Amino acid sequence: MEHKLDVSGLEPPEPMERILQAIEEINAGDYLYVIHRREPRMIYPMLENMGIAWITRPGGPEGYEIFIWRKDDSVASAKIPA
C-alpha cells in the first residue's frame, strides 16, 4: 500500500519531521510516497542510519518525488513504481 505525504507547502525542517514521523507508521509491505519542492538531501544520512531505503526522482506535481521503504522489505521494494 502507498502512503502519500505532501510536504511541499512546509517550511524546513517540517518536511523532515513529517517524513521521519510517517516512516514510523509504515507497515510491512508498504512504502511512503513523498511530494516535495526540493531534494531533501539532509535527510538521507538519517534514513541510512535507520535502515531505510529511498529513491528520489525529479518530477511529480511539485518538483520531486521520494519513495521510501524499509531496506529489508522486499515486498514494499517490489511495489515502487518504475
Place this chain on the structure above:
Amino acid sequence: MQVSRSSLSLEQAPPISVPFRFFITAPIFGLFAALLLLIYGPEALTNRWAPATLALTHLITLGFLGMIMCGAMMQMLPVLAGSPVPRVKPVATAVHSLLTIGIISLASGFLSGITGLFHLALTTLGLGFLIFIIATSIALIRIRTPNDTIHGMRLAIASLATTVMLGLTIGAGFSGITSLSQLIPLTDIHLGWGILGWVGMLVVGVAYQVVPMFQLTPEYPRKLTGPLNWVLFATLVIWAPLYLAWGNGQLPKWVPDIWILLPITGYILFAGTTLWLQQKRRRRVSDVTLLFWRTGMILIAACLLLWLTSFIPAAKNQPTLPLLLGIWLLFGVAASVTNGMLYKIVPFLAWFHLQNRQVALMSMGKVKVPNMKELMPDRLTKRQLYAHLATLLLLTLALFWPNPLAHIAGLSLGLSCTLLLLNLLQAARRYQQVNQELSDFEASR
C-alpha cells in the same frame, strides 16, 4: 527519469560549535558598538572620519556582520554545496580568535590612537582573513558543478580579499608603516568592495537558496540569478580604477558616481524580485525572518533614493548624507538580513544536530527533540525585531538631532543586541539540555 541516491555525509557537517561561536560573538561586538555610542554620543555620528565613528563602523562591519557571515559560510558550504571547509575545527578556532583580537585592537586603536594597537590589528585581522579566505576558497574550488549561489560565494570571497587588502593598505598608512597619498579614494573603494562586494554578493548568492527554501517563495528567475552575480562584480572591478582616477584628478567625480549606479541598480533588481517573490509565498503566515528581510529590501531602495539626492547640488556637500547612507546600508540592509537569517540558521542547526543524534541512537519516543519554534520562540524574536527597528529609526533621527538621540540610539542598540544574544544563548542552552538527555539515554542502554 533520473534517479538520485546522492547523500550528504554526516561527517561533512561541521560540529555545531563551529558556527555558534561566530554567531554568539556577533551581538557581543554589537554591545561594544552600543557602549561606544552611549559614551561618545554625537561624536560617533557627526563625521565619518572621527575616531569614534571609525571604531563604531568596524565594530559593526567586522564584529557583527563579519562574524555572522564567516560562521554562516563555514556552515553553509557543506550543507548547500556538499563541499566542507577543510580542517574546519582548527580553521574556525584560528579565524575566530584572530578576528576577535583584531577587531578589539582595531577599535581600541581608533579610539586611543596607539600605533601598537593598529599593528596588532593589522597582523591578526590580516592573518585571520587569510586563513578564512584560503580555507573557503579550497572548498569553493572543489565544487565541480557550481550553481548561481556558489558563483555568488566565489565572487563574494574575491571581494572580501580585495576589501581586506585595501583595509590593510589603509591601516598601514594610517599607522605610519607606509605613506599613503590617496586616503579618501582608497577608503571609499574599501567601503564599496566591503558593502557592495563581500556583504552584498554573499547575501544575494545565499538568498537564491534560502529565500525559496525558508520563506516558501517561488525560485528566483534564472534570467536574473545567472547574470546578476557577474554584473555586480564586473561593475565594481571597473568602478575602482575610475574612482582612483578621480582621486588623481584625471576624471571628474560624476563619472565614478554615475558608474556605481550600475551595481546599485543590480541590487535594486534583486530587492524588487525578493519582495515580489515574498508576495507570492505559499504560506502566508507572519514570520520574523521575513520581516527582517523585508526591512532590508525596502532599505536597499531607500539607499538608492538617498544616493540619487547626492547629485542635487544643494545636498551634495551635506556631511549627513554619507553617514545616513552608511547607517541605512549597515543597520538597515546588512544587519537586518543577517539578523533575520540567524533566526532560521540557529534553530535549524540545533534541530538538525539533535535529530541526527536521535536517529543514530534510535531514541525516538524516549527523548523529545524540540522543533524550530520551541528552540527560537516567535515572541522572543519579535521583541528583538522591534528593538532593531527602533534602533534604525533612532540612528536615522540622531543624525539630525545628535543630542540626546545619539545616546538614546546607543541604548536602543544595546537592548537589541542583548535580546539577540539572549535569544541565541537560549537556543544554545536548549540544545545542550536535549543533547545531555540524549547522552543520558546512550549511557543507560
